[in-house]
Amino acid sequence: MRPPTLLDLAKELNLSTSTISRALTRPGVVRPATRERILAAIEKIGFSPNGVARSLRKRETKTIGIIVPDITNWFFGVIVRAISGAVGPHAYMMVVFDANEDPEAEAKALQSLRERQVSGIIRCPVGGENKSWEAAIASGTPVIELDRCSGLRNVDTVLIDDDQAGRIAAECLIALGHRRIGTIAGPQHLSNARGRLRGFLKALSKASITLAPELIEYGDFRESSGYIGAERLMSLRARPTAIFIANSEMTGGAIAAIRELKIRIPKDLSLIGFDDARWARYLDPPLTTISHPTPELGRCAAELLLDRLTKVKSHRKSRVIKFEPELIVRGSTAPLRITKQSRR
Amino acid sequence: MRPPTLLDLAKELNLSTSTISRALTRPGVVRPATRERILAAIEKIGFSPNGVARSLRKRETKTIGIIVPDITNWFFGVIVRAISGAVGPHAYMMVVFDANEDPEAEAKALQSLRERQVSGIIRCPVGGENKSWEAAIASGTPVIELDRCSGLRNVDTVLIDDDQAGRIAAECLIALGHRRIGTIAGPQHLSNARGRLRGFLKALSKASITLAPELIEYGDFRESSGYIGAERLMSLRARPTAIFIANSEMTGGAIAAIRELKIRIPKDLSLIGFDDARWARYLDPPLTTISHPTPELGRCAAELLLDRLTKVKSHRKSRVIKFEPELIVRGSTAPLRITKQSRR
DNA sequence: GGCAGAAATGCAATCGATTGCATTTCTGGC
DNA sequence: GCCAGAAATGCAATCGATTGCATTTCTGCC
Structure with a gap:
């Protein structure tokens, strides 16, 4: 019932958890034969690493939060899809909140996202106060604003003109x-x-x-x-x-x-x-x-975020990118x- | 920069982490005066509990995964919103995957969700093989199918007739x-x-x-x-x-x-x-x-899932709920x- | 004031993977 | 066959909150 852990695997194979862990994350560093053996056992036992434990140890959840005002609105559907497509290949997963154009709901969403230690947040602000957002940014969570801007400092912003x-x-x-x-x-x-x-x-x-x-x-x-x-x-x-x-x-x-x-x-x-x-x-x-170019907006926001996430904490100046609308x-x-x- | 932890708080207050933890999760059990003091310090320091650590310890992420074929489709937008509305009050957060009607993408989504140890999954199947889904269910992750059914056993299903x-x-x-x-x-x-x-x-x-x-x-x-x-x-x-x-x-x-x-x-x-x-x-x-009644479909799926999540692991028989369409x-x-x- | 029992708090193990450092095992050159 | 250095592996601490059990501090009562 309880899924197998590294330790279970280690016992089975008469190896240490370290080796197995390394076999999975830095293939080059373990002997090919050992690696084979490990892979086989994983296959047999059906092991899959516990992401929660990993996140705790690495202080990095590989998760990004997205807050939209209304997911049933076609525009935001496209945005979410575009973001999803852009971050997926980088192994990020996406937590979505629908704020229902309600600042209180948005505030709650932020709180949840912070507790869950998301790596970054893309937000389409619906209003409300900026204090807790400032706190989030100060504590090192990059925030991107999309479609609307709240006046917050130190956020990259993607807008339509x-x-x-x-x-x-x-x-x-x-x-x-x-x-x-x-x-x-x-x-x-x-x-x-x-x-x-x-x-x-x-x-x-x-x-x-x-x-x-x-x-x-x-x-x-x-x-x-x-x-x-x-x-x-x-x-x-x-x-x-x-x-x-x-x-x-x-x-x-x-x-x-x-x-x-x-x-x-x-x-x-x-x-x-x-x-x-x-x-x-x-x-x-x-x-x-x-x-x-709706999907571009989403992709652009995702890329700005990924950039902040992967680059060394360069305190880059915040950017504003404006897309030109057309009739x-x-x-x-x-x-x-x-x-x-x-x-x- | 690094957000304060329970331990930081404990030192500040000259208390043990246990007491603070309890003050937060089972208010009745700590002396009111202590609780006040703790709350004040939390307010001052800006502490918020680390959900990842909590999830690891409690073996429960309070997260549900949702896989839809196309989030830009109005139907699935409404579904996602309805689910979000239904699980939010129970403090669950929602991870959304857009499978793009592609079985491979869906399989990858499942893998991510399992690694992240989500508490349960609501899925609108896009096809593909059932093996890994069976494994997920066997390992104790409840799965609800929505709008489409894959023939998987031991899943609750919400359908239109x-x-x-x-x-x-x-x-x-x-x-x-x-x-x-x-x-x-x-x-x-x-x-x-x-x-x-x-x-x-x-x-x-x-x-x-x-x-x-x-x-x-x-x-x-x-x-x-x-x-x-x-x-x-x-x-x-x-x-x-x-x-x-x-x-x-x-x-x-x-x-x-x-x-x-x-x-x-x-x-x-x-x-x-x-x-x-x-x-x-x-x-x-x-x-x-x-x-x-599109939102009902979503809400119903959410409720079935919450039911499986909160009830003691009663090996309830799986249910199929069909909604009547109308012209x-x-x-x-x-x-x-x-x-x-x-x-x- | 002393004592039993209850209430509050503290201690330390735990969840499962990662990783710096220590140790063991290989490798090639002589 | 031996040895230095490299390669592979193991040990144990760590991430931060939770929790069973032990200990301390309160109560109320005689």
Whole structure:
């Protein structure tokens, strides 16, 4: 019942645990014949080393923690997969926490991760205080931030250029002739949501368009808030002719609301979504959307972490890597037709 | 730099490590005054117990492993989230592996999980041999299978009634008058794919409909295979008037293909999808689809596992729990119109 | 104040692999 | 066959928390 240990093996073979251990970890250093014998016995007995004991002794768990706000969101699914793919070959295993966009849950996750002595953490911050993160970093656990940044010092960060994303969305709509433009922004305590809105507004104001406050809806990055936001925007007396939505979940919700209201895209309303989730192309018309190399983001974060993990504790300066978003123009955007604009 | 240990604390407080350990794990057993003192010191020093050492001593990692075929698939995202939510309160942490529908990757994942001494495993099998799984179970690691079953003995299993799912899909299409019905089935080495096809075919044959072999496309549960499958079906000389697709990823691919071919749903083709992913309602027309209580599946698996983990090693008989699927009729299915049927 | 019994604390072994150092076994050259 | 040096192996401490058992410190009661 209890799995065999090195000691069991040692007795069986009349060897010391040291030799067996070395045979497994530094093959060159034991005599080939001995090694053969050991391997055979392992095969026969079905021994597999106890990683917990190893971790304790080596002070290194070969485990990385990942905290995402919502694993059912396609974006984070892709991120997790990319990270998994990048660290797997280096024999790291991945502990995943779904913080559910809740700072308290994130704090608990951090605590668990620290107790479990993970080698490093990749985090998509959901907010909350920085104190315990500072402690974690101070105690030597490298932390990478992804998609959002919390203002923490000494973390590498992988971001999308959110200002840029907001800007190109706005510019596209402006170029199509839209003037009454709305947006469903994300929660403003998150850096990415702020950036997307900032870039968006800046581009509008550059085109001398000022947004009435009611044309900005603030969601929470969840589907339902997109639904509600769209409902609100669409029930405005001066309804926007185009909207930009700051993430894919809210985009989905908005689309559901818009269909229920029998508003036609892009005839009655142009729409730019975010993240280019797989389903963006399934829609009819397919969705015009801000896109970014999602798997690259994950891989990049993983590589930054691995770098910190494998390099000698060089107190490297922390890095920020920004990926450029791009606009994929599909069918949900169209030029404004004057007749429409004045219809109601 | 090195985080403080029990011993550090003990010296600081002039106590033994035992007392501190007990203060933390069995509060009742140390004098309240002592406890206060300890707690204060912990607060001050910033001590947090080393979970690795604890796991080694207690032979219990409080960690469960989860292997899914594709974490970017909405279905598995929901599953992971549900499991996470269910085990979190019991202080279990979750290690996630994405097997990428690859048996070899799954085998490697199992090996890692065993080395790390996880307390239990929830697995959505992707195929491959059962030997090492038997070994894991024999050595006392409880295993739960989810969504698919591998034929392994002594595992609890949580499934959808796939035969039923296939049946109701078929019945719906038959009731709408369709006779030339196609399907994009999943890979037949997976139990769920087999069940869905089996139920589907059975219902058809009950209605005296026999499927020409070319009306059955076999995909691999990935989007691209849905795309290809749909292309093939739609290029048949005797094109089906309705199709049933056995998972959500392939459904997405099929929809993309169908749109590109300018075939209109449901006018030219009725379509029943699977899994009721979030985006099924975003489509136009919204997707008619087989639905099941996805988060329940995950929660149920988690509970079965927790049960095995917490109950005294009762050699309980293994259980199989089947959830009933249901058909959500939305806009992608319509009655067959005779004129259509004979159009080409 | 003394004593029995309970409550609190301490001691030391333990979990299983790793590793610095000591010891044994090989190897080749004479 | 012997010896120096290299190669292989063994010994024992270590990682940090837990826990059975031993010891000390409290209680309450006479």
